[in-house]
Amino acid sequence: xxxxxxxxxxxxxxxxxxxxxxxxxxxxxxxxxxxxxxxxxxxxxxxxxxxxxxxxxxxxxxxxxxxxxxxxxxxxxxxxxxxxxxxxxxxxxxxxxxxxxxxxxxxxxxxxxxxxxxxxxxxxxxxxxxxxxxxxxxxxxxxxxxxxxxxxxxxxxxxxxxxxxxxxxxxxxxxxxxxxxxxxxxxxxxxxxxxxxxxxxxxxxxxxxxxxxxxxxxxxxxxxxxxxxxxxxxxxxxxxxxxxxxxxxxxxxxx
Numbered sequence: 001x002x003x004x005x006x007x008x009x010x011x012x013x014x015x016x017x018x019x020x021x022x023x024x025x026x027x028x029x030x031x032x033x034x035x036x037x038x039x040x041x042x043x044x045x046x047x048x049x050x051x052x053x054x055x056x057x058x059x060x061x062x063x064x065x066x067x068x069x070x071x072x073x074x075x076x077x078x079x080x081x082x083x084x085x086x087x088x089x090x091x092x093x094x095x096x097x098x099x100x101x102x103x104x105x106x107x108x109x110x111x112x113x114x115x116x117x118x119x120x121x122x123x124x125x126x127x128x129x130x131x132x133x134x135x136x137x138x139x140x141x142x143x144x145x146x147x148x149x150x151x152x153x154x155x156x157x158x159x160x161x162x163x164x165x166x167x168x169x170x171x172x173x174x175x176x177x178x179x180x181x182x183x184x185x186x187x188x189x190x191x192x193x194x195x196x197x198x199x200x201x202x203x204x205x206x207x208x209x210x211x212x213x214x215x216x217x218x219x220x221x222x223x224x225x226x227x228x229x230x231x232x233x234x235x236x237x238x239x240x241x242x243x244x245x246x247x248x249x250x251x252x253x254x255x
Contacts, residue, residue, distance in 0.1 A: 002026065003054045005047065010063060012111040014104070017067035019112075020047050021119070022054035029123035031250035032116040034109075034142065034150075035062045036135030038224060039093045040080060042072035045226040056243055058128070058250075059121045063112050065138070066096045068104075080227040097134055102141060102167050109142040113149055125251035126151030129178075130242060132223055133157055137169045140180070144172035152249035154242045155182045157220050159190025162198035170199045173206035180210040181245050183238060188220040211241075 002025040010017040020042060023030055033053060037046055042064040050060040064072040075092060079085040100108075116122050127149050131139030136158020143150040153176075155161065161182070162170035180203060184191045193214075200212040215222065215237065221229035223238055 001055045001057065003051050005051055005054070008061075008115075010111055010115045012067070013107055014068055017063050017108065017111065018042070018071045019061055019063040019115075020050055021059070021061050022047070022050045023059040023121040024054060024057060028059070028121050030057055030059045030121060031125060031128065031246070032119075032122040033058045033060045033128040033130060033246065033250075034112055034116060034139075035060055036129065036131035036138040036142075037062060037065055038133035038135055038221065039090060039097055040077050040224070040227070041066060041074060041093075043077050043226070045224055048225075049223070052239075053130075053242075058246065059116070059119060059123075061112060061116050063108070065100060065108070065135070066093075068099070069096055077226065080224070083228045086227055086229075100134075100138075105138055105141050106145045109138075109145050113142070113146055123251060126249065128152045128154075128246045128250050130154040130156070131158060133159060133221060136182070137161055140169045140176070141172065143178040143180070144169075144175040147175055147177040150178045152245050153178050153180045154238075154245055155180070156223055156238050156242075157185045157188065157191075157218070158182065159188065159220065160195070161191060162195040162202065170202040173202040173208055176203075176206065176208050178208075179245065179249050180208060181241055182210065182212045183241065184212070184214050185218045185220045185222060186214055186216045190220060
């Protein structure tokens with residue numbers, strides 16, 4: 001399926017968020033998907049992933065979650081295949097991640113979802129969300145914040161989803177109506193087995209339809225082909241799971 005893409009601007013209460021939008025070039029309208037980036041930001045790898053997803057019959061928006069700090073790219077991410085560079089860049093990004101508080105994330109989610117709803121390529125009906133690394137928590141938060149809109153969430157190598165903090169995402173389980181697929185990396189210190197169990201238990205107790213799974217042998221960040229963590233087999237497994245989830249839960253018009 002041919003895909004058309006464009007850079008778009010989204011108004012938010014805190015200024016303009018730049019974003020990438022991709023959808024099938026013809027036909028439609030199509031179900032919407034909000035893709036939450038990893039910490040390294042809006043860049044060609046995420047544009048490629050959004051375009052691949054769009055090729056399966058979805059209208060996909062990838063906002064720059066760090067828009068309060070400027071337009072993407074905020075840093076040079078061209079050498080992330082070097083683990084030392086990856087860690088150095090991540091260190092620079094940590095303060096930006098900390099500043100994206102739950103309240104700001106909720107405000108942004110409203111802006112992104114409303115912008116998607118306004119696009120002519122987007123069909124009425126449920127929306128999907130998918131997040132990578134830091135985006136995993138934000139996708140879950142969006143589902144809790146907009147339960148009438150978000151029908152499916154995929155979280156891949158998300159971290160700190162079930163901590164002891166009072167704002168931990170797992171504490172939002174009783175607000176979620178979406179179906180969740182949460183895949184964690186083997187040996188990921190940000191999402192160890194005890195957090196995986198805690199998240200699973202919270203979702204079960206809240207009656208949320210979900211799958212929590214660990215991808216053994218994969219590293220944190222395994223879907224990102226421009227980093228040293230990339231794992232092709234685990235990434236293809238992620239695509240199969242994500243497309244199956246969205247195919248079941250979103251009103252599909254891909255033919």
